[in-house]
Amino acid sequence: xxxxxxxxxxxxxxxxxxxxxxxxxxxxxxxxxxxxxxxxxxxxxxxxxxxxxxxxxxxxxxxxxxxxxxxxxxxxxxxxxxxxxxxxxxxxxxxxxxxxxxxxxxxxxxxxxxxxxxxxxxxxxxxxxxxxxxxxxxxxxxxxxxxxxxxxxxxxxxxxxxxxxxxxxxxxxxxxxxxxxxxxxxxxxxxxxxxxxxxxxxxxxxxxxxxxxxxxxxxxxxxxxxxxxxxxxxxxxxxxxxxxxxxxxxxxxxxxxxxxxxxxxxx
Ligand SMILES: NC(=O)C1=CN([C@@H]2O[C@H](COP(=O)(O)OP(=O)(O)OC[C@H]3O[C@@H](n4cnc5c(N)ncnc54)[C@H](OP(=O)(O)O)[C@@H]3O)[C@@H](O)[C@H]2O)C=CC1
Ligand SMILES: O=C1OC[C@@H](O)[C@H](O)[C@H]1O
Numbered sequence: 413x414x415x416x417x418x419x420x421x422x423x424x425x426x427x428x429x430x431x432x433x434x435x436x437x438x439x440x441x442x443x444x445x446x447x448x449x450x451x452x453x454x455x456x457x458x459x460x461x462x463x464x465x466x467x468x469x470x471x472x473x474x475x476x477x478x479x480x481x482x483x484x485x486x487x488x489x490x491x492x493x494x495x496x497x498x499x500x501x502x503x504x505x506x507x508x509x510x511x512x513x514x515x516x517x518x519x520x521x522x523x524x525x526x527x528x529x530x531x532x533x534x535x536x537x538x539x540x541x542x543x544x545x546x547x548x549x550x551x552x553x554x555x556x557x558x559x560x561x562x563x564x565x566x567x568x569x570x571x572x573x574x575x576x577x578x579x580x581x582x583x584x585x586x587x588x589x590x591x592x593x594x595x596x597x598x599x600x601x602x603x604x605x606x607x608x609x610x611x612x613x614x615x616x617x618x619x620x621x622x623x624x625x626x627x628x629x630x631x632x633x634x635x636x637x638x639x640x641x642x643x644x645x646x647x648x649x650x651x652x653x654x655x656x657x658x659x660x661x662x663x664x665x666x667x668x669x670x671x672x673x674x675x676x677x678x679x
Contacts, residue, residue: 420445420446421446422446422447422448423446423447423448423485423486423509424447424448424450424483424484424485424486425441425447425448425449425450425451425484425485425486425487425488426449426450426451426452426453426478426481426484426486426487426488426508427449427451427452427453427462427468427487427488427490428452428453428454428475428478428487428488428489428490428491428499428503429453429454429489429490429491429492429495430452430453430454430458430459430461430462430490431490431491431492433490433513433559434452434462434488434490435462435466437488437490438452438462438466438468439466441488442466442467449466449468450468450469450470450481450483450484451463451468451469451470451471451472451478451481451483451484452466452468452470452471452472452478453471453472453473453474453475453477453478454471454472454473455473455474455475456473457473459471459472459473460473475499475502476502479502479503479506479508480506484508485508485509486508486509486510486511487503487508487509487510487511488510488511488512489503489510489511489512489513490513491513492602492608492609493513493602493608493609493614494607494608494609496512496513497541497544497545499512500512500545500548500556501544501545501548504545504548504549504551504552504554504556505548505552507552507554508554509554509555509556510549510554510555510556510557511557511558511559512545512556512557512558512559513558513559560618560619560622562590562619562622563622563626572626575627583627583628586623586624586627586628588619588620588623589620590616590619590620591616592616602615603615
């Protein structure tokens with residue numbers, strides 16, 4: 413029986429990178445009636461432990477082995493930022509649909525719109541690389557999704573509906589705030605290491621930035637200013653601001669701050 417005749421399609425997943433977010437993603441995937449988690453892969457033997465804990469059928473050492481598995485339809489890339497582009501393109505070329513925690517790709521493509529002098533990003537992640545990922549998805553006719561989960565909040569979706577229906581009116585201002593409680597600084601943590609994509613801007617900036625194309629479309633602000641302070645006394649402070657003709661956008665990172673955004677309109 414085909415899906416159109418009433419039977420739900422089952423999506424068979426493989427997860428690469430057996431760290432924190434992959435664990436959280438897997439726990440939710442396991443609850444989904446249209447998804448099966450069939451394999452996981454790690455650089456070393458940690459996939460075996462992950463598979464045992466979550467009841468995953470296959471554990472691979474090396475991501476390539478998972479990409480080559482014909483039983484898998486979709487790959488979740490749960491590795492750290494600097495590895496995303498390579499893993500995404502390999503998975504797409506292997507014919508898999510991909511969900512990736514690839515937030516800095518999107519962020520870079522947004523930021524580059526404002527940059528007069530394009531500086532090379534420390535991670536090697538920029539709009540050029542994002543375009544390569546998108547091109548690989550198109551070429552291989554596969555779905556590519558970034559893990560910007562706040563986009564799917566019911567409040568955001570309802571606001572989008574109201575906006576599209578004209579209930580909100582023309583937007584002139586957007587202000588967003590996103591904060592999380594981070595683990596304590598350590599030399600090995602990805603969150604506190606620049607070249608691993610750490611810090612408030614590289615790690616979390618996308619959660620406020622993604623609202624710009626979402627709400628303003630092509631009417632991007634004309635100027636972007638970003639500043640960060642990391643020090644013994646002020647390590648929690650982060651200010652991020654974009655200014656334009658009609659728009660203003662800011663992010664203040666505070667310990668335990670609430671995630672919020674609000675808009676202003678012209679009457
Ligand atoms: N959407 C969301 O809610 C969240 C998204 N994230 C995103 O998910 C990604 C992973 O975050 P998280 O799970 O916290 O990270 P982890 O530190 O747990 O690392 C994830 C995996 O990345 C690989 N890895 C770790 N360090 C290195 C390294 N130095 N070099 C190469 N590979 C490495 C490892 O894969 P292996 O197992 O193969 O060794 C590891 O298991 C990040 O991009 C992060 O921004 C994170 C938290 C929440
Ligand atoms: O959603 C998130 O919350 C915690 C962060 O460290 C992570 O990278 C981000 O994606």
